[in-house]
Amino acid sequence: MFQKILRLLGRLEQHFFLWRNTMQIMNNVYEHYDVVIIGGGLGGLVSGNYLAKAGKKVLLAEQHFQPGGCCTSFKRKGFTFDAGGHFFGSFGEKGFLRKIIQDLELEDKIKFKEAEPSDYLVFPDFTVKIVRDLSHIEQQLKSIFPDEEEGITKFLSYLKTFNYTMSFRIKDKTFREILDSFFRDEKIKAVFDVLLLYIGLPSKQMSAVAGIILFRDFILDGGYYPLGSMQNFSNMLAQQMEKFGGTVMLSTKVEKINIEENKVTGITLKDGRIIQSDYVISNADANQTFLDMIGEEHLEQKFVTRLKEMEPSVSHFNVYLGIKSEAVENLAVKGNTWYVPEYDIEKIYNKMRTNPFHENGFIHIAFPSFYDESLSPEGHESIFLTILAPFKNVSYWKEQKESLSQLLIERAEHIIPELSQNIVVKEISTPQTIYRYTLNSQGANYGWAMKNSQVSRLRLNQKSPVKGLYLAGHWTLPGAGLATVAQSGYTAAKMILEDTH
Ligand SMILES: Cc1cc2nc3c(=O)[nH]c(=O)nc-3n(C[C@H](O)[C@H](O)[C@H](O)COP(=O)(O)OP(=O)(O)OC[C@H]3O[C@@H](n4cnc5c(N)ncnc54)[C@H](O)[C@@H]3O)c2cc1C
Numbered sequence: 001m002f003q004k005i006l007r008l009l010g011r012l013e014q015h016f017f018l019w020r021n022t023m024q025i026m027n028n029v030y031e032h033y034d035v036v037i038i039g040g041g042l043g044g045l046v047s048g049n050y051l052a053k054a055g056k057k058v059l060l061a062e063q064h065f066q067p068g069g070c071c072t073s074f075k076r077k078g079f080t081f082d083a084g085g086h087f088f089g090s091f092g093e094k095g096f097l098r099k100i101i102q103d104l105e106l107e108d109k110i111k112f113k114e115a116e117p118s119d120y121l122v123f124p125d126f127t128v129k130i131v132r133d134l135s136h137i138e139q140q141l142k143s144i145f146p147d148e149e150e151g152i153t154k155f156l157s158y159l160k161t162f163n164y165t166m167s168f169r170i171k172d173k174t175f176r177e178i179l180d181s182f183f184r185d186e187k188i189k190a191v192f193d194v195l196l197l198y199i200g201l202p203s204k205q206m207s208a209v210a211g212i213i214l215f216r217d218f219i220l221d222g223g224y225y226p227l228g229s230m231q232n233f234s235n236m237l238a239q240q241m242e243k244f245g246g247t248v249m250l251s252t253k254v255e256k257i258n259i260e261e262n263k264v265t266g267i268t269l270k271d272g273r274i275i276q277s278d279y280v281i282s283n284a285d286a287n288q289t290f291l292d293m294i295g296e297e298h299l300e301q302k303f304v305t306r307l308k309e310m311e312p313s314v315s316h317f318n319v320y321l322g323i324k325s326e327a328v329e330n331l332a333v334k335g336n337t338w339y340v341p342e343y344d345i346e347k348i349y350n351k352m353r354t355n356p357f358h359e360n361g362f363i364h365i366a367f368p369s370f371y372d373e374s375l376s377p378e379g380h381e382s383i384f385l386t387i388l389a390p391f392k393n394v395s396y397w398k399e400q401k402e403s404l405s406q407l408l409i410e411r412a413e414h415i416i417p418e419l420s421q422n423i424v425v426k427e428i429s430t431p432q433t434i435y436r437y438t439l440n441s442q443g444a445n446y447g448w449a450m451k452n453s454q455v456s457r458l459r460l461n462q463k464s465p466v467k468g469l470y471l472a473g474h475w476t477l478p479g480a481g482l483a484t485v486a487q488s489g490y491t492a493a494k495m496i497l498e499d500t501h
Contacts, residue, residue, distance in 0.1 A: 041069025044283030046489030068234025087223030447474030
């Protein structure tokens with residue numbers, strides 16, 4: 001009953017947003033804003049909140065019918081499924097996300113559940129349980145890899161004490177080089193390697209600094225699940241922005257960023273309406289922002305060339321399943337699980353990037369309803385299976401998605417043996433689905449791939465080359481991930497507040 005009321009309220013809220021947007025457009029109510037934000041991913045929503053709270057007149061335009069971008073959810077037959085992210089990081093005592101929640105007065109509105117354990121890594125010869133207590137991870141690894149005892153102690157201590165001075169020394173290194181300096185056994189390297197896939201690259205391609213920050217802020221800090229779903233978190237941010245006096249317009253696509261003499265003058269919406277503003281924050285895909293919404297003719301050739309050389313991160317293929325709880329009652333693993341049939345992560349990664357059907361591919365199984373039982377009807381669980389996947393065209397996915405989903409279900413049966421007999425609801429998303437709902441190039445999950453040539457000072461700056469245009473989100477600094485883009489939203493707002501002071 002309670003679930004039904006929640007669903008009804010959710011639908012009413014959507015209708016209200018749409019109705020209100022239409023009225024605003026018809027009445028041409030708003031024409032000039034202090035700041036316009038393109039995109040309601042977490043980067044955009046967090047910027048909008050800080051700016052509105054500081055008294056700026058802010059408009060956020062989001063093309064999707066709900067806010068959140070990669071942080072959205074959908075419902076099917078009583079099950080709630082998160083479309084993208086499954087955990088937040090950086091919510092520990094000193095985590096940046098915690099600061100944002102406090103600053104934005106959301107502590108009473110959003111509750112996070114600590115995911116403990118956050119991950120199980122299931123390899124052919126052993127399983128590692130990732131928990132907050134590092135000494136527990138240390139003990140497990142030492143009992144599996146007694147010959148690596150010294151390296152394990154040193155590596156974990158290195159991760160714990162890592163600071164920005166140290167980051168300068170390893171700025172050109174890959175994460176693999178760091179692993180090689182501590183370990184000899186390829187199997188222990190695979191343990192750390194597979195976790196890097198949480199931001200989309202294996203260790204040989206991943207920037208060492210980005211990898212270490214991922215471990216520090218996301219993995220060793222543990223995962224956190226926002227109760228009520230990922231969508232609930234995004235909705236709260238949108239509502240709070242409005243409470244601070246900002247305006248959120250959903251189902252509103254921005255077509256153009258208007259510029260005169262290399263200075264932003266506002267935006268043009270898809271319906272042709274022009275909104276004036278001296279400041280624009282783009283939370284949208286960077287290629288779209290610069291090449292489509294601005295146009296090469298307004299940009300320096302050097303910048304355009306660099307942009308065209310940059311490489312988007314991977315995308316995902318997801319199978320969302322509503323299942324009977326009996327399928328998972330006696331599982332050995334009780335949390336999100338990586339099933340990894342081979343130790344050479346680099347090799348499997350490269351194969352899966354071109355062929356999602358690669359037979360020894362890994363799979364990630366998320367169990368959100370283990371952390372929040374409101375996500376599924378009583379006696380059921382909501383889970384999702386994920387692999388990385390190439391950005392192929394719509395007709396490829398129309399033909400292949402059903403058989404690929406079957407392959408994922410079979411693979412997941414290594415962990416949940418009676419999975420196929422217990423499925424009540426199934427939904428599939430492909431890289432094209434991610435593209436459709438976020439407009440991120442090639443359905444990229446994490447903005448630009450987190451390689452050395454695309455992180456730190458080599459990532460796009462938040463202050464763009466166009467005066468008045470700022471960036472927030474995973475195409476800019478500091479990088480990818482839910483908490484990280486929230487931080488970038490904070491910084492973009494801060495930059496504008498300083499500029500307009
Ligand atoms: C499948 C998947 C799983 C992930 N798992 C995790 C995880 O577990 N933990 C984690 O920390 N991170 C995870 N990530 C990464 C993380 O979710 C993203 O890095 C982050 O949410 C990106 O946020 P963003 O602010 O950059 O914008 P996005 O979420 O990309 O949102 C951009 C928004 O802009 C809108 N937009 C684009 N163009 C326009 C336009 N022209 N007009 C109006 N609106 C526009 C889009 O509709 C979208 O809502 C995952 C990502 C994906 C896709």
